[in-house]
Amino acid sequence: xxxxxxxxxxxxxxxxxxxxxxxxxxxxxxxxxxxxxxxxxxxxxxxxxxxxxxxxxxxxxxxxxxxxxxxxxxxxxxxxxxxxxxxxxxxxxxxxxxxxxxxxxxxxxxxxxxxxxxxxxxxxxxxxxxxxxxxxxxxxxxxxxxxxxxxxxxxxxxxxxxxxxxxxxxxxxxxxxxxxxxxxxxxxxxxxxxxxxxxxxxxxxxxxxxxxxxxxxxxxxxxxxxxxxxxxxxx
Amino acid sequence: xxxxxxxxxxxxxxxxxxxxxxxxxxxxxxxxxxxxxxxxxxxxxxxxxxxxxxxxxxxxxxxxxxxxxxxxxxxxxxxxxxxxxxxxxxxxxxxxxxxxxxxxxxxxxxxxxxxxxxxxxxxxxxxxxxxxxxxxxxxxxxxxxxx
Numbered sequence: 465x466x467x468x469x470x471x472x473x474x475x476x477x478x479x480x481x482x483x484x485x486x487x488x489x490x491x492x493x494x495x496x497x498x499x500x501x502x503x504x505x506x507x508x509x510x511x512x513x514x515x516x517x518x519x520x521x522x523x524x525x526x527x528x529x530x531x532x533x534x535x536x537x538x539x540x541x542x543x544x545x546x547x548x549x550x551x552x553x554x555x556x557x558x559x560x561x562x563x564x565x566x567x568x569x570x571x572x573x574x575x576x577x578x579x580x581x582x583x584x585x586x587x588x589x590x591x592x593x594x595x596x597x598x599x600x601x602x603x604x605x606x607x608x609x610x611x612x613x614x615x616x617x618x619x620x621x622x623x624x625x626x627x628x629x630x631x632x633x634x635x636x637x638x639x640x641x642x643x644x645x646x647x648x649x650x651x652x653x654x655x656x657x658x659x660x661x662x663x664x665x666x667x668x669x670x671x672x673x674x675x676x677x678x679x680x681x682x683x684x685x686x687x688x689x690x691x692x693x694x695x696x697x698x699x
Numbered sequence: 700x701x702x703x704x705x706x707x708x709x710x711x712x713x714x715x716x717x718x719x720x721x722x723x724x725x726x727x728x729x730x731x732x733x734x735x736x737x738x739x740x741x742x743x744x745x746x747x748x749x750x751x752x753x754x755x756x757x758x759x760x761x762x763x764x765x766x767x768x769x770x771x772x773x774x775x776x777x778x779x780x781x782x783x784x785x786x787x788x789x790x791x792x793x794x795x796x797x798x799x800x801x802x803x804x805x806x807x808x809x810x811x812x813x814x815x816x817x818x819x820x821x822x823x824x825x826x827x828x829x830x831x832x833x834x835x836x837x838x839x840x841x842x843x844x845x846x
Contacts, residue, residue, distance in 0.1 A: 474724060477729055478776060482799060491725050493724070
């Protein structure tokens with residue numbers, strides 16, 4: 465359990481590395497993640513930090529919510545989000561977090577709401593292959609058979625059929641932080657991220673870091689193996 | 700209030716006024732990527748592009764010389780296409796304008812063309828294929844300069 469932050473997707477661009485490689489990156493605004501409330505085991509049954517993000521005019525906040533912000537000495541925000549944390553690691557109330565939480569090179573998991581695609585057929589929604597376009601085929605993008613006959617006599621649950629697509633929460637794991645720009649309050653992340661521009665994102669430390677670390681180790685081992693015979697040859 | 704209006708109007712005039720309004724962070728990041736030592740050249744010009752080629756651990760410079768036939772994209776994503784005739788075969792190469800893999804761009808000759816894209820050169824054979832009118836001296840002064 466560790467600290468994550470709330471962000472806002474600003475859009476994508478590209479960055480040139482020193483060797484000339486162009487890296488596709490997403491820019492995420494993260495400055496101003498303020499600690500609103502601290503949840504403790506004895507009072508709430510669990511320990512967590514509630515962060516607020518994106519300043520909101522006081523006049524636009526309902527009075528009960530305004531009371532909540534005032535009680536904890538925070539300014540009104542559009543977004544509130546809790547992150548479970550160990551009790552001894554809880555930050556001071558009122559602390560403001562920004563891009564410095566994730567220095568360059570860190571791997572992060574990013575969640576967001578994907579762009580809504582509306583009501584889509586089965587080819588677009590589930591990548592069904594569809595049927596032949598020509599040769600007398602009069603069936604092109606249909607789902608085909610959706611079940612058997614009197615046994616089992618029903619269409620199975622979760623059968624892939626046409627329907628609303630997109631607008632779901634999705635997480636992309638192990639994205640690399642390329643730049644952590646304190647002066648702009650921005651994280652620059654390698655690759656793409658779910659959601660439209662200006663949508664909210666949750667940025668957390670990568671949970672499957674183990675797998676990545678393993679891969680890196682294997683790579684190192686392979687490199688060492690490759691280097692070893694060369695060294696022998698020189699002798 | 701009036702001041703703010705003036706600022707918005709200025710920003711509508713053109714990109715060069717970006718400093719007068721709050722620059723978007725993405726624009727700022729893109730501006731950091733831009734190279735500053737690029738000579739002004741445009742479609743129709745003959746250029747020599749010095750590219751860095753990395754072979755194993757060695758790095759050397761390779762020159763690609765030809766006519767600029769198109770521009771694509773903008774800001775840090777800008778690119779241009781160079782066409783040359785190599786051993787009787789037309790060769791085109793697209794270079795990102797701001798990539799560090801370009802060591803230097805040399806403008807050999809200024810051309811006078813009436814198109815933004817010289818795709819018609821692809822259909823030409825022989826001498827005509829590389830024939831782009833040169834800029835006359837008095838025109839050179841009025842040539843639109845593009846960084």
